[in-house]
Amino acid sequence: LSSEDICKIGKRALEKALDNPSIDILPIADGGEGTVDALVINTGGRYVNLGVTGPYEEKVNGKYGILGDEETAVIEMSNASGLALADRNYLDPLKSTSYGTGEMIRDAVNKGCRKFIIGIGGSATNDCGIGMLQALGFEFQDKDGNSVHGSGGSLGKIVKIEDKNVPKEVLESEYLVACDVDNPLTGPRGATMVYGPQKGAESNELKILEEGMVNFGKLIEDFFSKKIIEVPGAGAAGGMGAALYGFLNAELKSGFEIIKGVINIDKLIEDKNYDVMFTGEGQMDHQTLMGKLVLGISSLGKKYDIPVIAVCGSLNKGWEDMLDKGLTAAFGITNRPMHLGDALVNAEDLLYESYYNIGKILKI
Structure with a gap:
């Protein structure tokens, strides 16, 4: 279910449970999946469908959005270079x-976009963004002067960076990166050691990837004469954070904070003076405190003294920490013991039932 689907189901259930309620729906995301939809819908923007290079060089549909201002593109890296696109x-x-992500950026530049919001979650790559950068015109050469392949296995071979073929429009554009992790590029908390295994790296491959990341990290710090390796978020998405920050002067920022600013949620809350706000996520647990959507909405509830109720797929250990951050209550939608597959199949009915029952409680 998309964010918009969930909003519509919740509204329908609450309208059934309550007497003539006034309900606004606002499909939003936290910089991860659903970010393109959230920003396109809420700004009156449009979608662009583009055939791009997938993570393993297969052709995929790299859908991205152009916002209502017609100058800002919103891109989800996962739509071109995502783990979900790969054969597990x-x-x-x-x-x-990550070449396909660069193809989306280049296409948006060619369409006149000069501002970018890029969500970098869910990647299948550990190439420190060199694939993306090659699509934008950067060149990476080995000791013999040959161009290297834009993948993680090439990072240790690079000795020279060339940027003479990068269009000035690419370099002059503004980039905001939705990044909710603070991992550095290298080391035990870096891109490779933390996220490499979930992308398929075995122990011997982790060693190769980490050595390559160290080599490339030092090279780009020398090339740009600035600190990059230890920047919080540099290790996000297999080093994509470092690439965007180092090569394109991107700002790494909380995904929710970016979206909140674009949509101007604060003004909406101030104008409407809501009695209660609803939010949710697939599973609420200790990671919810790490800049996710529920934390963002709960913080707004605390700021404006409005109760916040989270309706989630499930509640796991640590969710209760959110009660100190502005969350009033949380509910899991499963109504009996069930397998994940059954929950997914029946998600719409379970969600409707949960919102309906909460509505009945609010009516007391």
């Missing part, structure tokens, strides 16, 4: 590339 039986971060 054949993952290999030594070979996967």
Whole structure:
């Protein structure tokens, strides 16, 4: 279910449970999946469908959005270079590339966009963004002067960076990156050691990838004469955070804060003076405190003294920490013991039932 679907189901259930309620729906995201939809819908923007290079060089549909101002593009890296696009039986971060993400950026530049909001969650890559950068015109050469392949396995071979073929429009554009992790580029908390295994890296491959990341990290710090390796978020999305920050002067910022600013949620709350706000996520647990949507909405509830109720797929250990952050209550939608597959199949009915029952409680 999309964010918009969930909003519509919740509204329908609450309208059934309550007497003539006034309900606004606002499909939003936290910089991860659903960010393109949230910003396109709420700004009156449009979608662009583009055939791009997938993480393993297969053709995929790299859908992105152009906002209502017609100058801001919103891109989800996962739509071109995402783990969900790869065959889970054949993952290999030594070979996967972020080239398709660069193709989306280049297409948006060609369409006149000069501002970018880029969500970098869910990637299948550990290439420090060199695939993306190659699509934008950057060149990376080995000791023999040959161009390297834009993948993680090439990072240790790079000795030279060329930017003479990068269009000035790419370099002059503004980039905001939705990034809710603070991992550095290298080390035990870096891109490779923390996220490499979930992208298919075995222990011997982790060593190769980490050595390559260290080599490339030092190279780009020398090239740009600025600190990049230890920047919080540099290790996000297999080093994509470092690439965008280092090569394109991007600002790494909380995804929710970016979206909140674009949509101007504060003004909406101030104008409407809501009695209660609803939010939710798939599973609420200790990670919810790490800049996710529920935390953002709860913080707004605390700021404006409005109760916030979270309706989630499930509640797991640590969710109760949110009660100190502005959350009033949380509910899991499963109404009996069930397998995940059953919950997914029946998600719409379970969600409707939960919102309906909460509505009945609010009516007391």
